[in-house]
Amino acid sequence: MTDPRNLRVAVIGAGMGGLGTALAFARKGFKHIDVFETASNLGFVGAGIQMPPNVIRVLDRLGVWEEIGREATNVKGTSIRQGSTDKELARVDMPDMEEKYGYPHCTGHRSSLASGLFNGCKQEPAIQFHFSTSLVSIDLYEPRPVFTVKPRDGEPYQVETDVLLAADGIKSVTRTQMMAKLGYVSEAQDTGQAAYRIMLKRSEMEHDPELRALIDSDTVVRWIGERRHIIAYPVSNKQIYNISTTQPDDNFAAATNATYTTKGSKSAMLGVFADFCPLVHRMLDLVPNGEVCEWKLRTHKPLPTWVLGAVALVGDACHPTLPHLSQGAAMAIEDGAVLAECLSRVPLPSDHGDAAQTAAAVNRALKVYEQLRRDHTYALVDLAALSGRTLHLGEGKAKEERDREFAEHRRNGRVPDKWASPDVQKMIYSHDCVKETSEKFDKIWATLA
Numbered sequence: 001m002t003d004p005r006n007l008r009v010a011v012i013g014a015g016m017g018g019l020g021t022a023l024a025f026a027r028k029g030f031k032h033i034d035v036f037e038t039a040s041n042l043g044f045v046g047a048g049i050q051m052p053p054n055v056i057r058v059l060d061r062l063g064v065w066e067e068i069g070r071e072a073t074n075v076k077g078t079s080i081r082q083g084s085t086d087k088e089l090a091r092v093d094m095p096d097m098e099e100k101y102g103y104p105h106c107t108g109h110r111s112s113l114a115s116g117l118f119n120g121c122k123q124e125p126a127i128q129f130h131f132s133t134s135l136v137s138i139d140l141y142e143p144r145p146v147f148t149v150k151p152r153d154g155e156p157y158q159v160e161t162d163v164l165l166a167a168d169g170i171k172s173v174t175r176t177q178m179m180a181k182l183g184y185v186s187e188a189q190d191t192g193q194a195a196y197r198i199m200l201k202r203s204e205m206e207h208d209p210e211l212r213a214l215i216d217s218d219t220v221v222r223w224i225g226e227r228r229h230i231i232a233y234p235v236s237n238k239q240i241y242n243i244s245t246t247q248p249d250d251n252f253a254a255a256t257n258a259t260y261t262t263k264g265s266k267s268a269m270l271g272v273f274a275d276f277c278p279l280v281h282r283m284l285d286l287v288p289n290g291e292v293c294e295w296k297l298r299t300h301k302p303l304p305t306w307v308l309g310a311v312a313l314v315g316d317a318c319h320p321t322l323p324h325l326s327q328g329a330a331m332a333i334e335d336g337a338v339l340a341e342c343l344s345r346v347p348l349p350s351d352h353g354d355a356a357q358t359a360a361a362v363n364r365a366l367k368v369y370e371q372l373r374r375d376h377t378y379a380l381v382d383l384a385a386l387s388g389r390t391l392h393l394g395e396g397k398a399k400e401e402r403d404r405e406f407a408e409h410r411r412n413g414r415v416p417d418k419w420a421s422p423d424v425q426k427m428i429y430s431h432d433c434v435k436e437t438s439e440k441f442d443k444i445w446a447t448l449a
Contacts, residue, residue, distance in 0.1 A: 002348040007362070008032040009343075010145070010161040012135050012174060014042060016329040017315030018167035019117035021336030023062050026124035028344045033127045034161070036149055038134045042118055047197040048235040048242025049110045050075075050220075053101035053429040055330035058337045059116070060103065061434065068116035072106035073234050076218040078420045080406060083225035086277040089406040092420040101429040107220065107233045109240065113329070135173045138164070141181070142309030143359030163362055164311045165339060167332065170298055172317035178308050186300055190249065191322060193297040193388070196269055198243040204286045205241060210279055215241045222417060223280055226394035228272065230280060243283060244323065246388065247272045249296060264292035297322060302378055307366040310359055312339065319377040324391065325384035325419050327428065331377050334433040335369075341437040342369045345445075368444045372437055380428065387418035 009025050011018050014037035022035050051059075051072065059065040077093045097105045121127045132152040140146035145164040150156040166174030170188050179186040205211035214221065220233040228247040235242050251268050266289050273280055299320045306313040315332025346365045349357040393399040402416045415421035 002350060002358075004343055004346040004348055005029045005031060007162040007343065007346075007348075009034070009163045009165065010147070010159060011035045011165050011167060012147075013037060013167040013169060013314075013317075014039070014118075014129065014131075015167060015169060015315070015332070016114060016117065017169075017317075017332030017336060019114065019121055020058070020062070020333035021165055021167055021314055021339060022127050023064070023117055023120045023124065024058075024336040024340035025343075026121070026126045027062055028340045030340070030344075031126050033124075034130060034159070035121075035127060036130045036133045036135060036159075038132070040132045040152065042114065042131075047110060047199055047244060048107055048233060048240070049113055049329060050233075050326035051106045051108055051113065052326065052330055053097055053103040053105055054431055054433070055333050056103040056106065057101075057432060058333055058434070061337070062117075062120060064116045064120040067119065068108065068112055069106065071112050071235070071237050072108040073218060073238060075105045075107055075220055075233070078220040078222065078417075080222045080224065080415075080417050080420065083223040083229065083273070083276040083280065086223070086279050089224075089403060090409050090415060090417075090420070092409065092415055092422070094425075097429070100426075105429075107235050107242070109235045109242075110329075112236070117333075135166075135168065138174060138177050138181075138311060140309075141178075141311050142363065143355040145310050162310060162358070163343065163366075165314055165336075166311065166317050167314040167336070168317055170300070170316045170320045172313065174311065175300075175303070175313055175317045178311065178313070179303065182304065182308065184304060186303060188298040188300050188320075191297045191299055192249050193246050193322065194249040194251070195247070195295045195297055195323070196243075196245040196264065196292065197295060198245075198284075198287055200241040200243065200283065200286050202239050202241075205283075208282060211241075211282060222391070222420075223276060224391045224417075225273075225276060227392045229391050230273070230276070232283075241283075245273070246297070246322075246324070246392075251294060262294050262296075263290075264294040266290075266292050268292075269294075299381070306370045306374065307363065310362045310366070312366045312369060314339070319373075319381055321381040322384045322388055324388040325380055325424075325428075327380050327384065331380065335373055335377075338372055338433050338437050339366075339369050341434055342366070342372075342441060345441050364445065364448050367448055368441055371444050372433075372440065376431065383418050383424065387416075390416045390418075 080090045136148040223230045232243040306318045314335045342365045409415045418424045
């Protein structure tokens with residue numbers, strides 16, 4: 001039997017999913033991993049990110065959590081408040097995440113997570129990065145994938161590989177072309193929601209005792225209102241307060257562009273949350289004029305398959321999600337870990353020159369990956385959407401029932417904000433994707449014969 005670690009692996013995209021996938025394969029001993037990224041470098045920017053126990057488990061196995069965790073905030077609870085009054089609807093204590101699930105629940109800066117993954121990749125001689133290089137087309141899906149890329153200042157050229165893993169995001173060229181080849185249309189779709197992402201410095205908040213208490217805390221705070229909410233928490237050793245909002249996509253509609261972002265108006269942002277409490281207003285007032293950016297939140301419908309030949313989709317390319325469960329990046333990184341585990345177990349023919357047999361084995365392993373991940377990720381996508389609808393209820397009986405459930409959460413163990421609900425946390429945080437793969441791979445592999 002030929003060692004599967006000799007397979008050539010190509011990864012499209014160097015976001016969280018792409019970096020996590022490349023590193024997972026290198027840590028499993030794969031020797032030839034090429035990562036193609038449109039950007040000229042990984043100048044990490046972005047806002048805060050939540051890192052729940054299920055993804056920290058993977059990051060620890062990859063050997064990068066120690067670095068990433070240095071600047072993280074260990075979350076000890078969440079406060080869900082009525083946006084208009086700042087009245088607390090529920091406080092969910094989370095002091096024992098590590099005791100329950102083996103790892104804490106943390107918040108951090110996206111740049112810390114991405115740079116930690118990238119630094120791990122740079123330690124691996126098997127990983128080669130090709131920056132300023134965009135995917136043009138998938139020319140062949142099997143037996144060995146062939147694809148065309150174009151350097152920013154060069155001519156297009158073809159690449160041949162054994163496995164092609166597309167972590168190219170919500171706007172995935174791979175997904176669009178794969179679905180078209182299968183006779184499906186899969187374009188990103190508007191959700192009717194948009195987001196402001198704001199980073200306030202400690203120096204901007206410390207003059208106000210209430211604001212200083214927020215950045216000094218180990219608490220995630222969510223202010224909710226009709227069709228809108230704000231979630232906020234400290235990152236970067238509590239030197240930055242991260243604020244993310246969700247609101248109707250009213251200001252964005254006429255200004256969409258290729259990046260799904262637009263320069264926003266501070267007055268428009270303040271208007272969106274005009275009926276929220278003075279504490280929220282004092283935070284938003286600190287945002288400098290000209291530094292308001294709004295993101296369009298988009299998804300796409302569940303796909304008929306994630307795999308064609310020796311090509312597979314990863315992360316947002318196959319299961320983009322709204323941010324209300326804080327699992328987007330986590331699911332993408334988990335995907336990479338499961339892919340590496342699956343392909344490391346592939347029983348290849350002794351004659352690696354038999355391209356057809358090798359391709360069949362690779363395809364079968366990729367289908368095991370899809371079976372392991374598909375139902376789980378789509379369930380979380382649906383839960384995130386449900387949670388958003390629940391948080392954004394307007395006046396009426398449904399909101400009254402929701403608020404009653406918030407008030408009684410300590411007795412019934414359920415919270416309408418699914419991210420904070422202990423039963424949902426148990427389902428997500430106890431899920432060990434690599435352990436599940438090792439336990440189920442052989443059985444699923446056999447069913448695909």
